[in-house]
Amino acid sequence: MIGLCLLIRRDLRLAFRGGTDAMMGVIFFVLAAILFPFGVGPDAAILPRIGGGIIWVVALLAALLSLERMFAGDHEDGSLDLLYLSPVSLGQLALAKAIAHWLTSGVLLLIASPVLALLYNLPSSAFLPLVATMALGTPTLSLVGAIGAALTLGARRGGVLLALLLLPLYIPVLIFDAGAIDGAIAGRDITPQLMILGGFLLAALALAPWATAAALRQAIE
Amino acid sequence: MIGLCLLIRRDLRLAFRGGTDAMMGVIFFVLAAILFPFGVGPDAAILPRIGGGIIWVVALLAALLSLERMFAGDHEDGSLDLLYLSPVSLGQLALAKAIAHWLTSGVLLLIASPVLALLYNLPSSAFLPLVATMALGTPTLSLVGAIGAALTLGARRGGVLLALLLLPLYIPVLIFDAGAIDGAIAGRDITPQLMILGGFLLAALALAPWATAAALRQAIE
Amino acid sequence: MSIGIGNRGNVQGLTTHKLGCIRGERAVFAGLDLALNPGRAMLLSGPNGSGKSSLLRVLAGLLPAAGGRVDWEGTDVTEDRDGHRARVAYIGHADPLKPSLTAAENLAFWAKLYGFDPDIEPALFQFAIEPLADVPVRYLSAGQRRRVTLARLALGQNSQAGPTLWLLDEPATGLDPGAVSMLANTILAHLSNEGVAIISTHGGRLDALLNDHADRFDMHEFAA
């Protein structure tokens, strides 16, 4: 536990000092959300219709963005060797990295999303579902993303590969998120979608650190 | 001229070998375009309505993505020092980098855009304008992006800064691009928009290498 | 080379048996036997690319051996990986420092993660970098960075139950003569504490300073 906190604190500090591009996520999120109305045209009728989906897609892209360098810095400067030799297990390291990634991207997206909902004129009934899906969905993105980041560490064309690997894994999350928001706007009960998102999160929590650790072990050589 | 070709060839080779994440752009482009229908819902009526805008916003984000590391690799490993000491001027270097960036992102986006137009069910009258705006707009993105990449080189929180710097510069391009496509769909003459986009490109060609070179000079120390 | 081999029942320190290493489908070395008693250092020499770094990584457990085994006190280290990791202090070619953190922050992180004494002052002092403690590593010169990396050794040394097996890959790179002496003293203190150290080197001041407490091992003979 001490090791976990220590690792999270270090990553947060690095993100804050600009050592990593973790903060990139939110900025990207906000910028993209600002750009879409320009691209699509400020049609009052169409924005609320597509707003929920756009917010989610952008959140997903933002998560993808900062993932590539999740382990790359530590790999390049030899820190990963030392982390492996330390008393902290690779599973804990994976979990810590995912939590730090979520804190520097997911949480901020979570906080920013109501603002964007306002920007897009989403009906007020969509606010709570949006925040709820963000809260359940973004940690899954970080956890699953860690697997991809570890798998592609040191690979040729790592970035492209990462996107290729994660896209199919992210799509189910996206489908249920968007489904929940649409459902909420249409006045339907969205408990099933939220349950499924919660299930994804639990599954990711159980499996992702293990898979990430297995992938990291291969990357150290 | 020989220097310019040499530099472009080197960057292309690096991109091809996976030394940079230039290819990331297209993949990102295609992936994002695939994701949006999931987020927005497979509504046959709404997709063609927003397709042009989405394609352009994603192209812009894709360009932004690969920009951050345009000079970063050469800066970190000392290559930038040697490039500065070489007979090739920094202006030529800037131009070469922008061209290589365009060849590895813009051109591929250009090629991919008709496919995406199909995916989004855009009316066939929008195809040619889409490709034309891509052809005129993406080189501008690369040229202007090079300035931002050079300015934020070695900066703390470089990625965030880069996005902030470039966003206001990219928005005009986006507005005219989206305008041209919408105009074409509505059956209007889009020559004025294309002229303006062409003007942007010429201005960027004239000014960007110079500004980039000045920024690079500051980054070497 | 084979000091202490023979009475397998009570072997001390580190021994390897027919150790081999493959990198990128090419054998780097093969059939390598070495033995090292507590309190001794081993100076690993050999031309560029002869496999010094690879050997150190295999010994640290970072790289899988392609054949043979590494024993600590007579038992295979792969049988107790956690125990072996706790035993190893590894210094590689690169400096595992974050440029945006200060020297002190970098060191304090490793100290806490490894469960060493969180007071890093003595370690900074040991490599004469107290004045740089609050400078971000980004601003340090090449030698100053190397000192910060090496101060990690002092951290473990000043704690109880620090690592006993030091694996140092050209640790003196970029150090001025004064800093080389500091490093030599740190290593000698470790050896006098019944520690073991394997140090790759291309000759120089560090070799001379450690001469009386070190065996020499030339990788050249084992090139595959």
Added chain:
Amino acid sequence: MSIGIGNRGNVQGLTTHKLGCIRGERAVFAGLDLALNPGRAMLLSGPNGSGKSSLLRVLAGLLPAAGGRVDWEGTDVTEDRDGHRARVAYIGHADPLKPSLTAAENLAFWAKLYGFDPDIEPALFQFAIEPLADVPVRYLSAGQRRRVTLARLALGQNSQAGPTLWLLDEPATGLDPGAVSMLANTILAHLSNEGVAIISTHGGRLDALLNDHADRFDMHEFAA
């Protein structure tokens, strides 16, 4: 220190006058005068952080001087920046090599960019890395990479009108003794060609090999 100063009318080689350098708002050195005649090397020594690398970067024109001037044959180098850049060969702490390209591709790029002879074979041969020519740099050991970096010097040397002012920042880092001799021979050939070389160092084999053709300069005295 002041060899060749005096008759300003016909000064040869490199001279500096009251040169100063500031990094990160801190003065690194100040009032530094040095002079170096063609055919001579200067061995720059000094403790870690004393400003050797900074001085070399100022001389190369990579870092602006905070005061004073650098002259080449009596004229300020800032008056003809392009001419000065064409004169300089700079080797820094880092290896400016792309890991995904082979050693030969890396070298060929620099050769073509600098307008050197595109035949890189002799340069590879000079540092005994012909067998590595087609290996991606990613797979090279630390010393092998350094050799590839240094082979750039040989490239310029084998071309007509190669650089005359060599600025080498701890060039022998990671090299085995054989490679140090290759480097020393390369530098000696350059000096015998009326070239000038300034080499930062912490002592070692390279110093000894260059001893007869080199002046020594200790940065310690000019620390600000």
Added chain:
Amino acid sequence: MLHRFANPARFSRIAARVLPWSTALTGLLFVAGIYFALFASPADYQQGDTVRIMYVHVPSAWMAMGAYTFIAVMSATSLIWKHPLADIAARAAAPLGAGFTVIVLTTGSLWGKPTWGTWWVWDARLTSVLVLFFLYLGHIALTHAFDNPQRGAKAAAVLALVGFVNIPIIKFSVDWWNTLHQPASLTRLDRPAIDPAMLTPLLLMGLAFMAYFITMLLIRMRADLNAARARALQLSAAE
């Protein structure tokens, strides 16, 4: 049981003995299957002759999912028991599975145009099959993305296990969401809801696809083993 084949040399011997038979069987099954599919089965009263697409579409869908399941099992075997042949089997199966997936997607699209009036819709089944295709591509790309083949195999194995969650989604997507796509009529728990005249060619084609998969798998694995042996010989000759 598995460990009886652990030895690559023994595997090669067994494969050599099985191959002629499986090749012949594949050919026979295809001939019979195509005959029944094209000539000896009725056209659908609603869809006409386009229904014959089914005899390619459905078996390849089964094999696309089956091949991925096979890869996942092999990956677990590789990671947990470090079985030497498991990596090779997974590597050999991935392009085959990707090929089956392409067939499902293209025949589905071709079938969709006359029946649904569109090549493509973003519905759950179609999407999850597309995801499967991406997973195959990711697996193949990851296998070859490293200079050290060992590393590529292990990374791909981890991915295969993670991606296996998609298989139940494909299978049950038609039940979980109401979509355009046909729900399962054959592989459901009660009686198959399909005309026996259509069932015969479907089953024959299914068996033919399966035999084809096994044959190709054996051929590819043998080629892979031979290449590894050649490399080893070359290396030992160089020393």
